Amino acid sequence: xxxxxxxxxxxxxxxxxxxxxxxxxxxxxxxxxxxxxxxxxxxxxxxxxxxxxxxxxxxxxxxxxxxxxxxxxxxxxxxxxxxxxxxxxxxxxxx
Amino acid sequence: xxxxxxxxxxxxxxxxxxxxxxxxxxxxxxxxxxxxxxxxxxxxxxxxxxxxxxxxxxxxxxxxxxxxxxxxxxxxxxxxxxxxxxxxxxxxxxxxxxxxxxxxxxxxxxxxxxxxxxxxxxxxxxxxxxxxxxxxxxxxxxxxxxxxxxxxxxxxxxxxxxxxxxxxxxxxxxxxxxxxxxxxxxxxxxxxxxxxxxxxxxxxxxxxxxxxxxxxxxxxxxxxxxxxxxxxxxxxxxxxxxxxxxxxxxxxxxxxxxxxxxxxxxxxxxxxxxxxxxxxxxxxxxxxxxxxxxxxxxxxxxxxxxxxxxxxxxxxxxxxxxxxxxxxxxxxxxxxxxxxxxxxxxxxxxxxxxxxxxxxxxxxxxxxxxxxxxxxxxxxxxxxxxxxxxxxxxxxxxxxxxxxxxxxxxxxxxxxxxxxxxxxxxxxxxxxxxxxxxxxxxxxxxxxxxxxxxxxxxxxxxxxxxxxxxxxxxxxxxxxx
Numbered sequence: 188x189x190x191x192x193x194x195x196x197x198x199x200x201x202x203x204x205x206x207x208x209x210x211x212x213x214x215x216x217x218x219x220x221x222x223x224x225x226x227x228x229x230x231x232x233x234x235x236x237x238x239x240x241x242x243x244x245x246x247x248x249x250x251x252x253x254x255x256x257x258x259x260x261x262x263x264x265x266x267x268x269x270x271x272x273x274x275x276x277x278x279x280x281x282x
Numbered sequence: 283x284x285x286x287x288x289x290x291x292x293x294x295x296x297x298x299x300x301x302x303x304x305x306x307x308x309x310x311x312x313x314x315x316x317x318x319x320x321x322x323x324x325x326x327x328x329x330x331x332x333x334x335x336x337x338x339x340x341x342x343x344x345x346x347x348x349x350x351x352x353x354x355x356x357x358x359x360x361x362x363x364x365x366x367x368x369x370x371x372x373x374x375x376x377x378x379x380x381x382x383x384x385x386x387x388x389x390x391x392x393x394x395x396x397x398x399x400x401x402x403x404x405x406x407x408x409x410x411x412x413x414x415x416x417x418x419x420x421x422x423x424x425x426x427x428x429x430x431x432x433x434x435x436x437x438x439x440x441x442x443x444x445x446x447x448x449x450x451x452x453x454x455x456x457x458x459x460x461x462x463x464x465x466x467x468x469x470x471x472x473x474x475x476x477x478x479x480x481x482x483x484x485x486x487x488x489x490x491x492x493x494x495x496x497x498x499x500x501x502x503x504x505x506x507x508x509x510x511x512x513x514x515x516x517x518x519x520x521x522x523x524x525x526x527x528x529x530x531x532x533x534x535x536x537x538x539x540x541x542x543x544x545x546x547x548x549x550x551x552x553x554x555x556x557x558x559x560x561x562x563x564x565x566x567x568x569x570x571x572x573x574x575x576x577x578x579x580x581x582x583x584x585x586x587x588x589x590x591x592x593x594x595x596x597x598x599x600x601x602x603x604x605x606x607x608x609x610x611x612x613x614x615x616x617x618x619x620x621x622x623x624x625x626x627x628x629x630x631x632x633x634x635x636x637x638x639x640x641x642x643x644x645x646x647x648x649x650x651x652x653x654x655x656x657x658x659x660x661x662x663x664x665x666x667x668x669x670x671x672x673x674x675x676x677x678x679x680x681x682x683x684x685x686x687x688x689x690x691x692x693x694x695x696x697x698x699x700x701x702x703x704x705x706x707x708x709x710x711x712x713x714x715x716x717x718x719x720x721x722x723x724x725x726x727x728x729x730x731x732x733x734x735x736x737x738x739x740x741x742x743x744x745x746x747x748x749x750x751x752x753x754x755x756x757x758x759x760x761x762x763x
Contacts, residue, residue, distance in 0.1 A: 201551055203364055240357045240379075240556040247561040252299050252336035255306030256320035263324060264316070273315035274423030277366040280413060 189219040283521070284485040287513050288493075289442035292477040293455060295434045295465050296409065297340045303408050303432035304331030304374065311471045319411070319426035325369035330559050337432040338563060340464035341381045341406050342573050344434060347462055347580055348401055350385025354565050358406075358557040366424050367411035375435075377554040380405035381563070382434075388582055389447070389454045394596030399451050400439040407433050428472075434464075440479065440490065445509040449502050452476060453604070457581045461606050469500050476505055481526070482516045491516075492526040496540055499533050508533035512540045584609055592622035601630055607644045611651050618655030621662050628654060632675055653678050657685040669746055670694050698749040700756070703740075706748065707757050710739045721761055733757060 195215045199206045206214055260273065269276040302309050305322035322329040345352045357379040360372040382404035389397040411426035436455070442448045456474060459465045467474050481493035496512055499505050511533075516526055531540040579587070581603045588599040588609070603609045612629060616622040633654065637647060657674055660666045666674060666689070677688040689695055697703060711718055714736070721732045733754075740753050 197551075201362070201553065241558065241561050243561060245561050246564040247333055249335035249338060249563075250306070250332040252301055252334050253306060254301045254308045256301075256308070258317040259320065260316045263319070263321065263326075269421075271418060271423065273317070274414065274418070274425055275316070275366075276418060276421045276423055278422070279420055280366055280415070280422045 190215060190222060194218075285482040285513075285517055285520070286485045286487075287443055287509075288440050288481050288483060288490055289448055289509070290440040290479045291438050291442065291448060291451065292479070293436045293452070294409075294475045294477075295436060295459060295467075296473040297337050297432040297434055298463065298465050299334055299336045299340070299432055301334060302430035303334050303337045303406065305430055307430065309431055311468075311473075313427055315423070315425040316427060319429055323369075323426055323430040325371075331374065331557075333560060333563065334432060337406060338381070338565070339573060340432075340462075341404065341434055342565060342570060343462050343464055343577060344404060344436070344459065345382035345385065346570070346574050346577060347458055348385040348387045350401060350404070351383035352565060352570055353379055353381045353383055354567075354570075355379060356381040356405075356563045356565075358560045358563075359554045360557050361407075361552045361554055363552060365410070365413075366422060367413045367426070367429070369411070369426065369429065373408060373410060374557050374560070375407035375554075376405035378556075379562075381565075387451070387454065387458075389450050390582070390585060390596070390600040391447075391450055392597060392600075394600075397447055397450065399441050402437045402439050404434050404436040407435060409433050440481075445506045448478065448509060449506055452502055452505060454581065457604050461578055461581055463578075469502070472500060475500055478505065478509060478512075480509065480512050480516070482513065482520060491520075492528050494526065494528065494540075495530045496533050497530055497543070504533060504535055507535070507538060508540060511538055515540060578606070588612070592616060592626075594622065594626055598626050598630060602626060605644065611644050611647070614651035615655045615658070618652060619658045619662070621658050624658045624661065625654065628658065628675075632672065636675075636679055648681060649675070649678050653684055660685050660689065664698055664749060665689065665696055666694070667696050667746070667750055670696060694747060696749050697744055697747050698752055700752070703748060703752055703756055704760075706740050706743050707736075707753070707760055710736055710743060711760060714739070718761065729761075733761065736761070 192211055192215050195206065195211065195218055264270045264275070267275050297303075299309055301307060302320075302323060305320050307320040307323055308318045310318065322331060342352055344350075356376055358374050359377040361375045361377065362372045364371055380403045382401075384403065385401045387399045387401055389399055391397050409428050409431035411424055411429040414423035414425065417423055438451070442451065452474075456467045456469075459474075460467045465473055469475075476499045478496045478499060479493050480496065481491040483489070483491040494512065494516070496508050499508050512531070519526060527542075530543045532543055533540050584603045585596075585599045588594050588602060589596060592599075594602070602612045608629070612622075612625060615625045615629075619625065633647070633649065636649075637644065657666075657671060657678060660674070661668065661671050666685075673692075674685050674688045674694065677683070677692075678685060682688055682691070697706075717732065717735055721729055721736075724732055736757055737750070737753055740748055740757065741750070
């Protein structure tokens with residue numbers, strides 16, 4: 188299976204990646220080769236095999252509903268580029 | 283052309299857990315920004331989610347409450363999108379294997395009938411943070427307290443044809459989840475948010491028209507209004523020969539219109555895949571049975587019981603089971619005075635009017651069930667006329683004591699003593715010879731009207747305390763001569 192340049196551009200956009208124009212052909216080609224490998228895997232007969240959602244053959248352990256975290260806002264916000272009145276500030280997002 | 287409206291609803295319900303769905307940070311509304319957002323909620327590198335047992339339990343309770351299939355195995359998935367209030371760049375949700383499967387929820391309608399709504403599924407997910415767009419010059423403020431709040435997203439089939447049905451569903455859902463105690467259901471605080479999928483089709487057509495989705499409508503009234511304006515907008519477009527664009531819209535309550543959310547450059551493509559940080563959740567039959575044992579009596583069962591055991595009408599019963607507190611109040615007062623119908627009338631009449639005026643709920647009601655039962659006893663034993671009862675009710679509301687205290691203080695006892703009443707009647711007849719003559723000369727029809735004059739005079743003379751039925755009886759005898 189092969190993908191087009193525009194597929195790659197769209198996927199890059201969804202992932203917020205910038206791919207330089209001159210790199211686009213190369214990335215498209217490598218994308219296509221990965222998908223070829225996937226196509227090959229698709230041919231493995233999987234009838235009667237339970238879909239695997241996690242490689243560990245275990246089930247989820249649950250946490251009891253207790254508040255165990257204290258307020259660490261000050262410490263956590265030291266790594267933020269900008270904060271004001273307790274808020275993280277980011278470039279304006281317009282809906 | 284006649285158009286049929288087709289709607290399906292998605293409700294995001296915040297679950298009333300103490301802590302977040304995947305972290306031990308507190309889950310309370312209204313805290314200072316970011317004081318309840320820990321490293322996991324912030325999506326710091328290396329943090330791992332651990333699922334909250336109570337969130338799972340609440341989801342199962344909901345599923346059992348509507349008789350849905352419970353996903354004995356459910357799996358979390360990542361829904362990928364970028365927005366600043368979603369620090370990880372994905373929302374942990376359940377896409378392929380939800381915790382609650384299909385079910386049917388019966389909705390009581392105002393005419394007393396039941397409207398069955400098919401629930402497609404309900405799944406667990408985490409809420410995102412909040413963006414504040416207008417408080418900082420040229421910047422957006424992010425509060426991640428809400429990030430990681432457990433949500434149950436409840437999805438229906440496209441079963442709604444009218445706004446009335448949609449609102450009835452939301453009200454029934456609200457009362458179900460508050461009965462179950464799995465959410466506070468506070469719409470103003472965003473505990474219950476509704477997305478409406480809506481399309482029109484020519485009456486009689488089988489296939490659906492193109493739909494739009496109105497996001498995050500947060501009150502029953504807004505749901506009704508949003509539907510009305512969106513239906514009108516779509517109808518206008520279709521009748522002009524236009525096409526509906528499938529898109530997400532926002533309801534603007536101030537201008538009473540829906541507006542397109544600036545369509546994203548790329549169509550929604552969430553690229554769901556299984557969340558590798560969480561294992562499949564397995565719930566065994568024994569656990570499901572245990573949870574079933576803890577379910578309280580649910581609104582539909584309670585409504586049927588009130589109709590059956592207390593002889594209430596369908597609609598009165600539906601109103602009284604709206605909240606557990608209201609139903610408990612009713613049952614307490616009815617048991618005390620043995621007059622369930624009078625209790626229902628007072629609760630749905632004067633009491634709820636007074637609560638509305640004071641803008642408080644039944645939980646804050648200054649008139650206790652004991653006090654209301656006391657008042658009703660004095661009505662049913664004829665101590666109080668309904669007019670006097672209203673005055674006494676006011677007094678109880680204002681904290682002046684029990685019905686008996688107030689009757690005593692104000693000397694409000696209804697006069698039911700034949701001798702005393704006869705005295706008053708004689709006096710009124712003596713004072714108004716002209717009217718008496720007129721009455722005696724009149725035919726039966728006119729007499730009925732004329733007798734009203736005398737009743738009025740007697741009630742006035744007794745300061746409203748004369749027993750009206752007895753006055754009527756005695757008066758007619760005396761006027762007959």
